[in-house]
Amino acid sequence: MVDSALVDALRLTLQVAAGSTALVALPALALGRFLARREFRGRSLVEALAALPLYCPPTAFGFLLLRAFRRDGPLGAQALGFDLDVLLTWRGAVLASALMSFPLVVRTARVAFENVPPRLEQMAASLGASRAQVLWRVTLPLARNGLIAALLIGFSRALGEFGATVIVAGNIPGRTQTLATGIFDALQVGDDARAVQLAGLSALLGFVAVWTSEWFLRRSRSSV
Amino acid sequence: MLERFLRAAAALCLSLCALACSSDAPPPAAVQVFAAASLRDACGDVAQLWRERRPQVELVFNFGSSATLAQQIDATRTADLFLSADTAQMELVRQSGAIAVEGPARWLSNQLVVVVPASSNDREWTSADELVHERFPRLSLANPASVPAGKYARAWLEAQGSWSALEARVVPAVDVRAALAAVENAACELGIVYSTDAAISKRVRVVFRVPLEQGPRIEYAIAATRGKAPAPLSREVLEHFLSPAAEACFASRGFLVRERD
Numbered sequence: 001m002v003d004s005a006l007v008d009a010l011r012l013t014l015q016v017a018a019g020s021t022a023l024v025a026l027p028a029l030a031l032g033r034f035l036a037r038r039e040f041r042g043r044s045l046v047e048a049l050a051a052l053p054l055y056c057p058p059t060a061f062g063f064l065l066l067r068a069f070r071r072d073g074p075l076g077a078q079a080l081g082f083d084l085d086v087l088l089t090w091r092g093a094v095l096a097s098a099l100m101s102f103p104l105v106v107r108t109a110r111v112a113f114e115n116v117p118p119r120l121e122q123m124a125a126s127l128g129a130s131r132a133q134v135l136w137r138v139t140l141p142l143a144r145n146g147l148i149a150a151l152l153i154g155f156s157r158a159l160g161e162f163g164a165t166v167i168v169a170g171n172i173p174g175r176t177q178t179l180a181t182g183i184f185d186a187l188q189v190g191d192d193a194r195a196v197q198l199a200g201l202s203a204l205l206g207f208v209a210v211w212t213s214e215w216f217l218r219r220s221r222s223s224v
Numbered sequence: 225m226l227e228r229f230l231r232a233a234a235a236l237c238l239s240l241c242a243l244a245c246s247s248d249a250p251p252p253a254a255v256q257v258f259a260a261a262s263l264r265d266a267c268g269d270v271a272q273l274w275r276e277r278r279p280q281v282e283l284v285f286n287f288g289s290s291a292t293l294a295q296q297i298d299a300t301r302t303a304d305l306f307l308s309a310d311t312a313q314m315e316l317v318r319q320s321g322a323i324a325v326e327g328p329a330r331w332l333s334n335q336l337v338v339v340v341p342a343s344s345n346d347r348e349w350t351s352a353d354e355l356v357h358e359r360f361p362r363l364s365l366a367n368p369a370s371v372p373a374g375k376y377a378r379a380w381l382e383a384q385g386s387w388s389a390l391e392a393r394v395v396p397a398v399d400v401r402a403a404l405a406a407v408e409n410a411a412c413e414l415g416i417v418y419s420t421d422a423a424i425s426k427r428v429r430v431v432f433r434v435p436l437e438q439g440p441r442i443e444y445a446i447a448a449t450r451g452k453a454p455a456p457l458s459r460e461v462l463e464h465f466l467s468p469a470a471e472a473c474f475a476s477r478g479f480l481v482r483e484r485d
Contacts, residue, residue, distance in 0.1 A: 070299035077301075087300040088286070170296065172256075172286045188398065189264070190405035190425070 005173060005182075006197060013178040013205070016090060016165075017158035020097035021151055024105050028154065029147060032109025033139075037118075051103045058163025061099055065092070065168045086168070090176055093169035097158035105154035112146025112220055113139065146220035152213035159206050179205070254282040255453045255461045256302055258293040260309035260444070261399035262334065262373065262418050267307070269473035274464055281457065289399035291370035297322050297449060304451035304458040305465070307444065309334075309400075310372035314445035325459050327446035327466060333480035334442045335419040336373075336380055338432040341410040349432045355381075355414070356389045363393045364406040364415035372442075373400035377416040379440040404428065418442075420478040444479075 031050060035043070053061060068075045069086045077083040086092045116139050124138045125131075140147070162180040169176040171185050179202040186195035259267050264287050271283045286293065286303070290313040297303045298320040306322075308314045317323060338355065340346045346354075355363075366374035374396065381387040397403035400417050407415035408427040415428070422430050446465060448458040464470055471481045 066299065071301060083301075088296060088302045170286060171288070172284060175284055175286075188402040188405055190401075190408040190427070 003197075005194075006201070008174045009177055009179050009182040009198060010201060010205075012090060012093075012174075012176070013159055013180070013202075016093040016097055016161075016178055017155050019090075019094035020101060020158040020161075021155045023094060023098040024102050024154055025151060028102055028105035029109045029150070032106045032150070033113045035106070036110045036113035050106050053100045054103045058096075058100055058161070058165075059167060062096060062164035062167030065096060065099070065164065069168070088168075088170045088172065088176060090169065093161075093165045093176055093178060096164035096168045097161040100161050100164055101154040101157035104157050105150045108150035108153050108217075109143075109147055112143040112150060115146060115220065116142045143220070145216045149213040149216035149220060152209055152216065156206055156209040156213065159209060160202060253280060253453070253457070254284050255304045255457055256284045256286060256451055257305040257307065257461070258286045258288075258297060258303040258449075259305075259307040260290045260293070260372065261287050261401040262309055262421055263287075263307055263444075263474075264401065265424055266420070266474045266477040266479065269477070270465060270470045273469055273473065274461070277464070278460075281461075283461065287399075287401075289366060289371040289373075291367075291372070292398070301449075302451055303449045304453040305446070305461055306449045307446050307465070308372070309442075309444055310375065311443050311445050312375075313372065314447060317447070317449065322449045323447045324450050324455055325448040325462055327448075327462060328482060329445075330443055330482045331446050331466075332444035332474055332482070334444070334478075335436060335480070336377060336416055336434040336439050336442070337419045337422050337430045338434070339404070339407050339415050339417060339422050339425075339428040340413065340431050341407055342427050342429050343410065344413070344429065346429070346431050348430075352384060352386070352432055352434070354432070355384075356386050360414040361393060362395050362412040362414070363390055364395050364397060364403045364412035366400040366403045366417075367396035367398065368394065369396070371397075371399055373403065373416075373418060376440050376442055380416075380434055380438065383438070383440075423478050 035047060066087065067073050069084065069092070070076050072078050075084060086095060120142070121134050121138055124134045129137065160180050162184065165178065166181050166184065171177050171181045177185065179198050183195050183198045183202070186192070186198060257267065267285055271285070274283055286296070290308040290310060293303070293306065294308065294313040294316045297306060297317050301322060303322075306314065306317055308317075338349070338352070365377050366372070368374035368378040378387060381390055395406060395412050397406055400421055403415055404417045404421045404425060406412045408425055419430070419433065422428055446462065448455070448462040451458065475481045
């Protein structure tokens with residue numbers, strides 16, 4: 001017998017983590033690449049800002065997003081003239097998870113790009129490859145395993161996101177309730193059996209995702 | 225073998241990402257009901273009745289403290305129906321301009337009870353004076369600063385003259401069901417919740433029922449609110465909640481239902 005509430009929570013968790021990974025992929029990899037290759041004034045400032053979600057409580061970010069997207073907030077329906085439909089929807093959970101997983105993806109991607117020997121990129125350029133060609137033909141293929149690992153780490157982080165998510169997306173069964181927020185809900189109503197199921201499933205899911213990313217990380221170190 | 229598995233796992237995760245970007249199937253017609261935590265089980269019964277009547281329209285429930293729900297409604301306008309455990313939270317929603325159709329006054333009422341963990345040696349008290357006894361170092365309440373159940377409990381304790389003695393022992397919970405769970409887990413030796421909450425739990429025992437004339441008047445309020453569902457549909461769900469069959473559900477869970485005209 002499969003509990004439909006459990007299936008809903010699992011489906012939403014995967015959907016949110018996947019959406020969040022898709023959302024951060026491009027900006028996080030781009031920033032990772034930028035930080036790996038550029039030296040500039042204020043670089044440490046950019047790095048510290050990008051890492052903010054790592055050391056700031058998720059609830060602070062949840063609060064920030066809530067203020068921004070609420071009806072009368074700067075990104076709310078009144079200011080924009082239309083409703084982005086972020087608060088109390090799964091999109092809100094995606095946004096919250098994306099924000100919280102962003103720094104992990106940036107950091108892992110940066111290391112992956114740093115591991116690509118600049119010499120190889122310079123050689124390709126001296127042989128007449130354009131910057132785009134260098135990126136596409138040399139850098140990305142060499143950094144590939146590390147970048148996949150970066151995305152998987154972001155995916156894992158998103159799987160367990162709670163603090164910002166519960167504020168922005170709420171805890172609506174079948175709509176916005178993920179494994180993480182479902183555990184909290186089960187605890188609140190004293191349903192220990194459900195909490196155990198959800199926690200076990202979360203642990204399993206997180207383990208597989210992190211283990212897979214570790215595997216890619218190891219390969220990325222040996223391949224370059 | 226392992227390599228294959230890991231590659232497959234990675235491919236799965238990443239293709240899920242691609243899928244998540246594309247799949248946003250239009251949901252079937254749904255009405256979002258924001259309901260006070262204490263109404264959780266009764267709402268399940270009412271939803272069952274609704275499913276039998278209108279299976280094509282889904283009722284989506286968001287349970288929480290009425291205070292949280294009122295804030296959410298003010299911030300988002302995603303609720304189509306609001307079931308509040310007090311009139312103060314409904315008033316907030318009214319001021320926010322979110323009410324579409326107001327339900328009847330004095331829709332439901334409830335009673336406060338004092339509960340202890342089922343493992344406790346305490347049996348029925350003869351008076352509420354026991355509350356301040358030293359064997360109860362922690363008192364579980366829904367947050368008395370905002371949550372209706374906590375505010376009612378505080379009003380009663382103040383009227384008893386025991387609030388000042390008990391205030392430092394209060395362990396606030398996010399809603400009344402969380403306050404109940406704290407007593408179920410014996411994290412608190414004592415709790416004050418609604419009688420309808422105590423009735424759903426085998427892990428707590430009621431030691432004192434606050435006489436209705438001594439406690440504050442507990443008034444639930446209901447209204448259709450301006451959400452995403454079409455207004456006539458929200459109104460239909462409101463009418464369903466006010467139907468004799470639905471009110472029988474609430475009564476069977478121990479709620480005091482308004483007198484019908």
